[in-house]
Amino acid sequence: MISHSIHQGVKILIETHDKVYKPGLLTETICNKMVVNNGDIAVDVGCGTGYIGITASLLGAGKVIAIDPCKEALDCTLRNASLNNISNLFVCQGVELEPVKEKTVDLIITLPPQMPFSFDFNPERYGGCDGTDVIIKIIREASAVLKKKTGRFYLVHSALANPEKVREALNENGFSWQTVETVEKALIVSDINFLTEGLFDYIIGLYDKGLIELRKKHGRYFYPVWFYLIKRSK
Ligand SMILES: C[S@@+](CC[C@H](N)C(=O)[O-])C[C@H]1O[C@@H](n2cnc3c(N)ncnc32)[C@H](O)[C@@H]1O
Numbered sequence: 514m515i516s517h518s519i520h521q522g523v524k525i526l527i528e529t530h531d532k533v534y535k536p537g538l539l540t541e542t543i544c545n546k547m548v549v550n551n552g553d554i555a556v557d558v559g560c561g562t563g564y565i566g567i568t569a570s571l572l573g574a575g576k577v578i579a580i581d582p583c584k585e586a587l588d589c590t591l592r593n594a595s596l597n598n599i600s601n602l603f604v605c606q607g608v609e610l611e612p613v614k615e616k617t618v619d620l621i622i623t624l625p626p627q628m629p630f631s632f633d634f635n636p637e638r639y640g641g642c643d644g645t646d647v648i649i650k651i652i653r654e655a656s657a658v659l660k661k662k663t664g665r666f667y668l669v670h671s672a673l674a675n676p677e678k679v680r681e682a683l684n685e686n687g688f689s690w691q692t693v694e695t696v697e698k699a700l701i702v703s704d705i706n707f708l709t710e711g712l713f714d715y716i717i718g719l720y721d722k723g724l725i726e727l728r729k730k731h732g733r734y735f736y737p738v739w740f741y742l743i744k745r746s747k
Contacts, residue, residue: 515596520544523571526596527562532585534561534637538696539624539669539738544568546693546740547622547667556580556613556658558623558651561637563590563602565622570599574620577602580612582636609647610654618658621666623651627674629719630712638708643724644674649682656686659745666743671698672726672736673716689746692739700727700734 515528518541525544529535543565549555552575557566560579567590570577579590579602587604594602605612610621626637629644640647648670655666666688670679683690705713717734719725728735 518544520568521572523568525564525568525571527564527567527593528589528596529562530585530589533583533589534586536562536564540564542694542696543622543624543667543669543740547572547620548665549573549620551575553619554578554615554617555620555622556610556618558610558621559625559647560590560604561586563593563604565624566590566602567593567597567599569620569622570594570602571597575601578613579604580607580610582606582608609650610658613654613658616658617660618664619660620664621651621655621659623667624669625651627671628708628712629673629675629716629725630709634709640674643678643719644671645678645682648674648679652679652682652686652688655743656688656745662745664745666741667693668741668743669738670741671738673700673719675719675724676726677724683741683743687745687747688743690741690743693742694740696738696740697728697735698738700736 549572551573555569555574557579566577566579625647627640627644630639632641702713
């Protein structure tokens, strides 16, 4: 089924695929918030259906590189690019920013897998035992490919993925950041355990060790998801 949405005044058509992450509130929020300058060279890391990269192209990017390790995601992205009459989006099979050879990227946009748990279990969703494996590699590699002074980087970061470690990695790699939006999500036992039996207790175990941020209200847990705009601090 093809659905349409509007972000910052542009209409995007997206066809989903059973084996590819279905875009939801987080994907839509980043597309509402990201600032794309005319002619930007943009990279959509972990493109899934291509939703973010295609929106970046419609908003004026000059070239979009869409990366995903999953073949079905890349095929889906290409179909969606053609649905939206986009010819400046190129797909690359790979992980993080590895396929990017140029060092003149203006804009990176990413909603990476970051649910804490085994990455091998479901690479679409999980980011290693504390959720940070993919995020931290992207942060390190971003520093090598972004334009020296003006490069920007939008990262969607859930408080379930070790916030302190992620912020430390940003600092260590010479980045500063501002939060352009925060979405609060409920940690619902049945939804979380539907992903993987036992995951809720695993997450509460990380909370007990002080590795993640959760807020408790009226006996229920909530966690923030931050939308960072990241720039070089020097
Ligand atoms: C949470 S989904 C986001 C998809 C899409 N950007 C969206 O917002 O709808 C994460 C995507 O990252 C891909 N992925 C998994 N491991 C990755 C890695 N190491 N590097 C880059 N992408 C990865 C998954 O296949 C999946 O398509």
